[in-house]
Amino acid sequence: MRIVIAEDDPLLREGLALLLRAEGLDVVAKTERPEPFLEAVDEHKPDVAIVDVRMPPTHTDEGIRAAVEARRRRPDLAVLVLSAYVEQAFATELLSAGASGLGYLLKERVGRVEQFLEALHRVADGGTAVDPEVVAQLLTRTRPDAGLDRLSAREQEVLAIMAEGLGNGAIAERLFVTEGAVHKHIRSIFQKLDLNPSDSVDRRVTAVLRYLEDSRRRS
Amino acid sequence: MSAFLARRARSTLDALEHLVGGLGTAILAVATLLWVLLTAALCVFGVGLLIVPATARIVHTVADRERGRISRWGEEVISPPPPPYSLRVVTDRTFHRELGWLVTHATFGFFVGLVGITLPLDVVHDGTLPLWWWAVPEFVAAPSLGWWTVTDWPGAFFVAFLGLMCAVVIMIIGPGLAWVQAWPGRALLPPSADVDLNLRVAELTATRAAALDAHAAELRRIERSLHDGAQNRLVAVTVLLGAARRALGRDPATAVEIIDRAQDAAELALAELRTVARGILPPVLADRGLAGALEGLAVSSGVPVSVDVDVAVRCPASTEATAYFVVAETLTNIAKHSGATSASVMVRRDGDTLLARITDDGKGGADEKAGSGIAGMRRRIEAHDGRLTLTSPPGGPTTLEVELPCGS
Numbered sequence: 313m314r315i316v317i318a319e320d321d322p323l324l325r326e327g328l329a330l331l332l333r334a335e336g337l338d339v340v341a342k343t344e345r346p347e348p349f350l351e352a353v354d355e356h357k358p359d360v361a362i363v364d365v366r367m368p369p370t371h372t373d374e375g376i377r378a379a380v381e382a383r384r385r386r387p388d389l390a391v392l393v394l395s396a397y398v399e400q401a402f403a404t405e406l407l408s409a410g411a412s413g414l415g416y417l418l419k420e421r422v423g424r425v426e427q428f429l430e431a432l433h434r435v436a437d438g439g440t441a442v443d444p445e446v447v448a449q450l451l452t453r454t455r456p457d458a459g460l461d462r463l464s465a466r467e468q469e470v471l472a473i474m475a476e477g478l479g480n481g482a483i484a485e486r487l488f489v490t491e492g493a494v495h496k497h498i499r500s501i502f503q504k505l506d507l508n509p510s511d512s513v514d515r516r517v518t519a520v521l522r523y524l525e526d527s528r529r530r531s
Numbered sequence: 532m533s534a535f536l537a538r539r540a541r542s543t544l545d546a547l548e549h550l551v552g553g554l555g556t557a558i559l560a561v562a563t564l565l566w567v568l569l570t571a572a573l574c575v576f577g578v579g580l581l582i583v584p585a586t587a588r589i590v591h592t593v594a595d596r597e598r599g600r601i602s603r604w605g606e607e608v609i610s611p612p613p614p615p616y617s618l619r620v621v622t623d624r625t626f627h628r629e630l631g632w633l634v635t636h637a638t639f640g641f642f643v644g645l646v647g648i649t650l651p652l653d654v655v656h657d658g659t660l661p662l663w664w665w666a667v668p669e670f671v672a673a674p675s676l677g678w679w680t681v682t683d684w685p686g687a688f689f690v691a692f693l694g695l696m697c698a699v700v701i702m703i704i705g706p707g708l709a710w711v712q713a714w715p716g717r718a719l720l721p722p723s724a725d726v727d728l729n730l731r732v733a734e735l736t737a738t739r740a741a742a743l744d745a746h747a748a749e750l751r752r753i754e755r756s757l758h759d760g761a762q763n764r765l766v767a768v769t770v771l772l773g774a775a776r777r778a779l780g781r782d783p784a785t786a787v788e789i790i791d792r793a794q795d796a797a798e799l800a801l802a803e804l805r806t807v808a809r810g811i812l813p814p815v816l817a818d819r820g821l822a823g824a825l826e827g828l829a830v831s832s833g834v835p836v837s838v839d840v841d842v843a844v845r846c847p848a849s850t851e852a853t854a855y856f857v858v859a860e861t862l863t864n865i866a867k868h869s870g871a872t873s874a875s876v877m878v879r880r881d882g883d884t885l886l887a888r889i890t891d892d893g894k895g896g897a898d899e900k901a902g903s904g905i906a907g908m909r910r911r912i913e914a915h916d917g918r919l920t921l922t923s924p925p926g927g928p929t930t931l932e933v934e935l936p937c938g939s
Contacts, residue, residue, distance in 0.1 A: 321763045321767070323763070323764065323767040323796055324767045327774070327792070327796075328770060330771075330789065331770055331771075331773065331774035334774055396758050397758070419763075419766040420765075422769065423766075423769025423772060423773040424773060425774065425776065425777050428773070
């Protein structure tokens with residue numbers, strides 16, 4: 313897997329590269345500003361880009377804009393955005409054009425190396441990775457009568473993990489249940505929330521996030 | 532003694548400059564006074580009533596010039612709102628006060644200004660008399676203030692001595708003259724008490740808004756330095772620890788190396804947290820007071836700094852912190868930009884005001900608009916309802932004066 317890193321903090325950039333290389337992954341370029349990052353994407357044709365949200369010059373959302381631009385140039389590029397804190401607007405901006413091959417994680421998740429690598433691979437394979445914190449914020453801020461209260465406690469749990477971008481198998485693993493049970497829960501969730509069921513993880517995640525986002529906006 | 536003379540000479544030159552400036556506004560005042568008298572005369576025939584508003588406007592404009600002039604030295608004279616430019620102006624208090632000033636300044640101020648510029652000319656005339664008295668016709672060579680003519684060398688030197696005496700007199704009474712000339716303006720041109728209160732409310736509202744702005748900017752700065760500093764360091768620690776945990780089974784030697792790096796990152800995080808905490812309120816200020824804290828700054832400064840702090844009663848923490856930051860930033864500026872070989876810091880408490888003066892012997896030419904951080908200091912000081920004055924002529928010296936109210 314060929315990876316380009318865009319991160320302005322030197323310590324974190326090197327740490328990330330060290331970790332990925334130790335796992336046998338191919339870090340082809342490390343950049344610290346948006347423009348060199350885009351050049352590196354053009355030049356090295358990586359499979360995945362790992363991008364920090366805050367980058368020079370203004371340290372606001374340069375990383376998000378660079379990620380969106382990189383995706384515009386190379387639609388098949390997988391992008392994993394790392395952020396120091398959860399900013400709902402950034403996540404929404406990033407995922408608004410479809411969540412396939414996209415991830416938005418808090419920086420500290422990188423330390424949980426197994427989960428981070430799993431998310432990285434998922435994104436590289438065209439899947440989605442949404443930080444549990446983002447999902448949790450959407451869930452808690454959603455209006456109580458948005459339909460969520462019709463879900464059972466277990467179904468809410470499944471919904472949250474699904475929104476992170478995990479597939480049925482992974483959800484089953486995390487909840488210690490069979491895949492068949494997860495499948496049943498998901499069918500029930502989609503029914504109660506009037507969502508279009510689908511097998512593709514990306515479409516499921518998008519549907520769930522849209523639903524949460526919409527019900528939040530209406531409230 | 533020579534330092535005293537130099538100081539005295541400087542204040543005399545300042546005084547002469549003020550007297551000449553005062554003569555300028557006095558000439559304007561004379562012309563305006565004539566116009567006012569003409570207007571009054573025309574009012575007897577009725578037509579003058581038509582030009583009363585325009586006349587009031589002229590009087591206010593001229594008064595504003597004097598306000599601006601005397602505000603440049605000594606206490607600032609705030610401009611009251613203009614009187615109504617209509618016939619109602621004849622009952623307006625501000626207009627009455629401005630008229631009172633106009634009459635005084637056009638007569639008394641004009642006379643003082645004339646004296647102020649005549650005396651130095653006399654010094655030059657009399658002082659140089661021995662150089663040229665023999666070359667001019669007999670009755671031309673005479674002292675400026677005297678009724679005899681010079682016909683021989685002793686007489687010429689006597690007149691030169693008179694010139695010297697005249698110079699001494701200027702040095703003694705010059706500053707007083709300038710003060711006397713500006714006095715009617717200082718007494719009559721500020722807003723009267725009721726108007727002053729309204730202005731004060733408006734000013735306080737503005738500075739309160741500035742305080743909130745400065746506060747928000749300060750919070751943003753702290754948030755930014757926490758996110759970009761300590762937090763990033765801690766994230767790096769978790770990343771490195773994660774990598775070390777993975778490496779432990781495969782290659783213990785590498786794992787130890789990575790843990791070392793993680794420890795370094797954690798120490799960096801601690802150092803940055805300390806910096807942020809110190810930026811909020813320097814602990815040294817709480818421990819050692821303003822004097823001790825400033826001594827500490829002086830010791831670590833790039834140029835030799837003499838510190839003279841005499842503050843008997845301590846001020847509120849936020850005031851002391853502001854004074855501390857202003858001195859710290861100014862000393863940094865001096866070390867970085869001024870090329871000075873020494874600097875001095877003086878801090879005094881005068882009633883309810885904390886005064887700080889920072890001077891260096893550098894090349895001067897500091898410009899607030901050139902983004903030297905002075906604008907930021909000014910915002911911070913004005914947020915405390917204080918005042919910052921920067922004097923930095925090209926060639927130096929540069930003096931920064933700060934007044935911070937520290938009463939409750």
